[in-house]
Amino acid sequence: MARPSKRNEIAMQSLPLFLENGFKGTSIDMVVAACRVSKPTVYRHFPDKNALLVAALEYWRDAQPDLDWSTVAAGALWTQLEAQLVTPEAVRLLALCIGEGLRFPDAQRVLFKHVEHAWRAPLEQWAKRQGLDVESFAREFDQRLLHQLMTPAVEQ
Missing domain, CATH: 1.10.10.60 (Homeodomain-like)
Known part of the structure; x- marks a missing residue:
């Protein structure tokens, strides 16, 4: 390599x-x-x-794996998202951009665009293909992400 x-x-x-x-x-x-x-x-x-x-x-963004949305099962959706996309490192980056983003707006835009491209838009497209309520899935995604951001990391 x-x-x-x-x-x-x-x-x-x-x-x-x-x-x-x-x-x-x-x-x-x-x-x-x-x-x-x-x-x-x-x-x-x-x-x-x-x-x-x-x-x-x-x-970091370029090193992230793409989630194959064609293989995502409805029952395992949130588990797969958390395992592949909403990783502790990704959540920490979001927290950094939310907390200090005014200091580095260009970097903040890079991360938020990645979140939209890698998480939100594919999730909404997936829900639509499944015949599910897209708005409900988007709201649940936001709630789960907010929960991750607000939950203190447990020291290992």
């Missing part, structure tokens, strides 16, 4: 820092230390922290 580019490597390794410390709490110096690169190297690839978070979210 090919080694990721330096840009992708920095983006990939910075994501856990953003998830752990938030946008404001993650410094470029922390990224430099985690990635074992120089500060000029980070700034060569990213003009600012917003651009770095955009790249990290794009890298």
